[in-house]
Amino acid sequence: MEDKRPDPEALLDRANAEELRQKRGRLKIFFGASAGVGKTYAMLEAAKARKAEGADVVIGVVETHGRKETEALVNGLEILPLKSIEYRGATLREFDLAGALARRPRIILIDELAHSNAEGSRHSKRYKDVAELLDAGIDVYTTVNVQHLESLNDVVAQITHVSVRETIPDAVIEQADEIELIDLPPDDLLRRLKEGKVYVPSQAERAAANFFRKGNLIALRELALRCTAERVNRQVQSYREEQSIKSMWPTADRILVCVSASPLSERLVRAGRRMAAGLGAEWFAVSVETPAQVNMPERDRQQLKHNLGLAAQLGAEVLTLQGASMVSEILLYATRRNITKIIVGKPTRSRWLDRLFGSPVDELIRQSGDVDVYVIKGDAETSSQVRRLPEQHPVPGANYAWAIGTVALSTALCWPMFHEYHFERSNLIMLYLLGVVVIAARLGLGPAIVTSVLGVAAFDFFYVEPFYTFAVRDSQFFVTFLVMLAVSIVISSLTSRIQRQAGVASVRERRTAALYSMTRQLSSTRGMERLLQIAVQHVSEVFESDVVGLMPDADGRLLVRAGNEKFPFSPRERSVAQWVFDLGRPAGMGTDTLPAAEAMYVPLMATRGPVGVLGVHPARPSRLLTADQIQLLEAFASQAALAIECDRLADEAQKAQVEAETEKSRSTLLSSVSHDLRTPLASITGASSSLLEENRLPEAARRELLETIHEESARMTRLVANLLEMTKLEAGTKMKKEWCPLEEVVGGALTRLEKTLRDHPVTVKLAPDLPLVPQDVILMEQVFTNLLENVVKYTPTGTAVDISAIVENNEVRVDVADRGPGLQSGDEKKIFDKFYRGKGAGASRGAGLGLAICRAIVEAHGGKIWAENRVDGGAVFRFTLPLKGEKPVTEQLPEVQVS
């Protein structure tokens, strides 16, 4: 029973998808096998019907090709004007995305989803325009022919021999909310073609004649029907999922496609996609970067990027692995990700090479264990791409010269060994092998093999009878040659492989280190701008680019917050960056969106959406725009984004905590204030009313009542003043620091408290070398006043108060010491808390604010305040004030020395 319950995660996914779908516009595709089946017509009819229901329908772009029936349908629908784009002297008319977004209709009709936009448009492809419309919440009706589907592209080419260049990713179709298949039997279509009812561009008539053959049309129709059927099948599946019909689920397959820099890899990718779609499986496209490919030629780099890009478009999870061996990296990844099927290309190199070096495909199959390996025709093996590491041998010619030189040297060294000391020939061979090892280690495989071959030749020529010919008298030497050659080749390939592994390791290490060093710095930094600056700095170092970091202001408009001044940040670039931020997708140079931009923009994607944008303007674009570099850049961006988000969350948490504390202190304040105000108010009200009403009070009683009123109002005054002071301090009042002798401040407080201190003899002992102290005199006088009032409150009358101050470690330490009962243990810290009242005689008299105010003031001065008991009885309140800052010049005072 319990097993039948829907998986909560899956339900959540569905709910999220549902939510996203409600915000997004709905995409309806009119899908057909070929041109002429009547998609546009059907779309317009559907639009008319919606219009009749009162929906706001407009035409974004519709090609009527001059057909009367279609034109009749267009009439009565609002048509958005097209945008003119100048391109190489010609004026092209394109769909106006900005206009459509501004118009914001309920439904928009966009014909020919696979159309490629003219250069200079916002997106290179129309389906991206549509994606943006959907994101903006606009419903889109559009048309697609089956031959434009990316994954079917090669199949269609095989059937029709016409290669279609304009393709759309299958994901676009999959995400469509509704697909309506427009079907027309091939015979009817051919009849319509003859009647001239199918639009064919005049220059393409011959191609069209080839295309519109009955066989082709049948095949395309089958493809379209199958494609639609697959979709229906998936819907059935998702329905089952909803209804929890789990038993029919196959175990989920995961497919891995090995992609190389060969153009033939495209086919592997498409095959992978078809298999994945057929099985409803997740799939991955993986390329392995071996050391030999670190410096692969630009052309291959572009091809690999294209292949991986295609896979990404077809819905694969794409990634580049790094390692010495393609086979072991792929298998390691496969195990980690529970891959069930691996697709590799069929090797194209000759069998004897495989026999000699071993075939990666064989190796893969042998080691794959439970994983099925599908070998598909057409891919050259990656190992055929192996190239030298030019970094280590920048001039190949020179390397070969070194190889020849090494052989010459070995030969020269062998000369005396053989002719004078009559060493065994095997020792000479050792010397040649040493040369091979040295060359392999230093210069890589190619020169090492040259060294091997030349070494064998030289050995034969100089040290095998007959001397100085390549002829060999004793046939056993053939074995010697072969073994020597084999050994040297094995040695050189092993040595150079170790070299390459070291190379890969160091590249990987550099990247990891770069990422790690940024992450480490980010984690130790607070503040959004600082974080962004760190990210910008690291990205610009690692990618050798000018970089800017942009973050939104309150209105969501991006502002440059960090970056290089050399970055070419024009208003146009700004709009690209804004687009990236708004949609959370990379754009600009090297991408499909706004590729004409000067720089590449990647969003800083955090878990709650983009927090900013990085603009990267590379010094050498070809180096940045490789797939693995872009991946690395995205890794940097996401690290930075997470750091920024963490920082933001920390800020929010802190704010929340502060709010909670404020709330707490506010309620404490309220209860304390209401109590402390009510008590004196009650006395005042009582005393004054009896004065007013009782006329026959004796003089002494009258006086006592009046004194009560006076004292209680003084108490209230103090309380209110303290509350105000505390509020002001907590609000962060600006301090006005002045250089002032401490004596003056102490004197001010003593003058103010003259009456209060009547019964407490005060002695002041200030060190004679006491300098001027930077302080806010009003606030510091308050500190002394509060400390002294506190003493008066808590100590018996007649006890002495000692105020003293000394200079210590570039700060002034002030003691206010009394001879009262001292502090109860545990109170030393708490007495400085707000609303904390010590236990003692005076406890009920105050609001518990005086010492809290002292602490706030002293700490605002950068000092510390604490309390302790005196050894010989009483308590001492101590605080320090730092003597920081530039001391005022008193020496130049007019005649200060004269005294």
Added chain:
Amino acid sequence: MSDTAPVILVIEDEPQIRRFLRATLGSQGYTLLEATTAQEGLSEAASHPPDIVLLDLGLPDMDGLEVVQRLREWTTVPIIIISARGQEHDKVAGLDAGADDYLTKPFGVAELMARVRVAMRHANRTLNDGADSVFKTGDLEVDLAHRNVRVGEKEIRLTPIEFKLLGLLVKHAGKVLTHRQILKEVWGPNYAEESHYLRVFVHQLRHKLEADPAKPKYLVTEAGVGYRLRTE
């Protein structure tokens, strides 16, 4: 003028404070004029020139500072500012603009009467200036004409600047002087902001005149405002 009762103009919007002032000052023999707004106060001052103005800084219709400036355009009548605690900045601005003294709310009768008396004395003295060049308070005796300072029996030697400083305070005995006012008078207008100069000199002066400089009897600090030479 001394024949009739001195007239005090109170410009204050709080009726309770006016009532308290009316009761106190009336019983002390002063005639009270009351104004509840600055406008009213200004016209009252013009139509019935008072002997002293008590001006609240927190009036609803005009900034207190402006009232001081307007009055000072045509009259030298002593102005005593009444303000709440924490408005030190406003007090200093008012004093620098020409007010004579200030009272901080809440204040007692004794404090009020002391301020009023000092203000009255200074207002009268301007009429017969220089009549008494010997000033005495407590043990302190300052002979301005002979540049002679004594504390009790002991003669005190002062530097010229110290004497100038003390002389200024003596001339305004009982009245508060702002830092800026003293600096301008003693050192000149260029030193008006160098309040630490003044502090150092006051410090020196106290060590020469006061028995316990940390508990000054004569040279009293008005925190954040200035100094006052106490007379009673």
